[in-house]
Amino acid sequence: MTRKNPRPARLALALAVALTLTPLTACSAGSLGSSSESSDGGTTITWLTGSDETAQTTARTIVAAFEKANPDITVELDGRPAGAEGDNLVKTRLQTGSMPDVFDYNSGSLFQQIAPEKNLTDLTGDAAVAAVDEAFSPQVSVGDDVYGVPYGTAFGGGVMYNKKVYEELGLEVPTTWAEFLANADAIKAAGKTAVIQTYGETWTAQLPILGDFHNVAAADPDWAQEYTANRRKYATDPVALAGFQHLQEIHDRGYANADFASAKVPDGMRLLAAGDGVMYPILSGNITTLAAAAPDKVNDVGFFALPGTDAASNGLTAWFPNAVYIPNTTEDAQLTAAKKLLAFIASPAGCEAQSQASPPTGPYLVEGCTLPADVPQVTKDVQAYFDADKQSPALEFLSPVKGPNLEQLCVEVGSGITPAADAAKLYDQDVEKQAQQLGLEGW
Template identity: 85%
Template sequence: MTRTSTPRRPARRVLAFAVALALTPLTACSAGSLGSSSDSSGDGTTITWLTGADETAQATAKSIVAAFEKANPGITVKLDGKPAGGDGDNLVKTRLQTGSMADVFDYNSGSLFQQIAPEKNLTKLTGDDAVAKVDDSYDAQVSVGQDMYGVPYGTAFGGGVMYNKKVFEQLGIQVPQTWAEFTAAADKIKAAGIAPVIQTYGETWTAQLPILGDFHNIAAAEPDWAEDYTANKAKDATDPVALAGFQHLQEIHDKGWANADFASAKVPDGMRLLADGKGAMYPILSGNITTLAQAAPDKVNDVGFFALPGTDAATNGLTAWFPNGVYIPNTTKDAKLEASKKLLAFIASPAGCDAQSQASPPTGPYLVEGCTLPSDVPQVTKDVQAYFDADKQSPALEFLSPVKGPNLEQICVEVGSGITPATDAAKLYDQDVQKQAQQLGLEGW
């Protein structure tokens, strides 16, 4: 994927609300059973919700629908399925453009949300009961100016480092808050015969995390960086703070910190190394705790999570990815509009959060007032929650800028494999970004 997009792996989705396998769209079902979409259900109202067609997305939506219909017996919700990735994006945009969108649909938040022309296509929810319990940190991800259009669906997650707590305890290592502390820890771990930093280039998207997860440090040092980046006034290759992520990736290779099989290892392999204490630190998205749970279910709580450190411990914090949003197109009218708003209000409520948790264990915090995590969530999830509780997080770049380049993961693999130096890689990515920005017709490019 890209510097400004959530890294993807084939047929995966890190959160309960996510999309995975690309299945045939338009499979309709209501709270778990197949059926066709109609305008009414007895004397009540029927609305349709377009969501992911994969098993996880459907299971989560069905759990919500079952609880919602029980609380709102006059409303029936039918589910439509959409494919993952670009096909799903195209389906959403086509339906909005043709006025054929379902009454409710879920889609990206952040910069990708801006690409579906919210002012033209969506129903404003500012001040409505539907958004009353949404956490302030999420507002900007589904807003244009002062107008808010959606509610969070699923949980937030972070880009940082999963680490083996037992290895840290045995070696007397504290969680690093600066890169200097990180390097000292890595050297100590290597001296103990353990791979300090796990890399899994068998799934190339994972190579990006030392860069993607470093954005909080860029934003802390240069608050206007995302805006300047979008305007072609800031570059990775010429800004020392932005270049640091590329340099850290090179350092991992040059100091021999990576596991021996880094070139072919995949995420489950990395998780097993981490769980077994054969690797100590794994730069990864926190949502991949689900993979850890599958690879080593008895060792999930041996693993914690910390944000990628920068130069200043005082500003250390998490680069956060925010949940998708649920939206109402402006073609939804009258009784269906009122029913749709009730569904959104339910999703963004403690009852809605509980319904999601029942379908799939949360991998991060719900950004809804009154929602709490189950007591038995993994330590990684608790650690991510702590950054939100302390307000020590900032959005990943993809939520602040539409500027993208498609080749970041390949460039990162080359840096992490010792093929391309960090400075050259940053220049290559700046060129990659320029092509994409020009295709988008952005000013200044």
């Protein structure tokens, strides 16, 4: 079930993946540059999107469906690679008034950093945002003003688990950490790896901390705001410290696979699919890796949120998709067409086009959009948390503060090198340096 809220009331900060800057590349028929009236009297607009194959395939599929429904509008694609250079490109284009008519970019904190009030078209009350789920609207809003529509699907940070092994051992999905440990003990006693760890890709070590944030926020709804203001610390807040402690427990109790230090995500997925490993803290979007590693075992694997201390408040830590925006430099002749494109993207027809381009790995945050019946069980399980309104944003969608050394510190805790309490203190120091670089008040 989705919910509309065309005028969200809260300001959300978010951390999202950076884009990049390189010279623009033509990615569709027609010339790049400013939009124009087409020779047949229709309107031509330009959409700046990623230049990688996946981004281009998705955009082309959407454009084809949109142009079929709107034969008087032509959409040309402008390419932008990913990474820090593209992030700079977006900011430069906005600052110089040379941004194409439509562009997709991060939601959250990077969205806030492009000065939306100054640079973007306010879509509040417009048909383009009428169907946007209220869970997403704050990620593209400043106060009550909405500036974008979701592009792609949400996903969660939690635990992929082998459902068949759970059934064989008579286990139920845990909603408290104590239940999680009891399940892990039963799995270990059965001679299997209880908790898969893959530190060959260091980012995966962060999941017990990052994926636990729903539990932190449930216990203290103001935690993110207070953290950003330097009034909350991981080392001194028992609820926030718990994620580091859980990571240490996984090591100390001998739950991890023997090759955890070198294993990578595909290794973890193969172990999970085979049932030799049973629980894997990971982002649900990595279902694509599971599908590639063991396509015949995809539906043997389910997903649950990382549990905390309170079963009643247990829920999913959610990561939100990027968004599509209209710069305020888009001329009136193209503005109507641009809004129509956004309204199409944020509609069931737009969701269907995206699903045709690539299988969804989570829910579309648009009213009326449904997932194809054949999506993996993991995706269905993530959708269920959204349907039940048992999800909340990851910390990086509520605060710009994240230290660069978290991955390495988590690897050290999960490897038994550094105790959880010491790592939390070191991370607080790491965060302080980063917050000072951002010029945040209170640091």
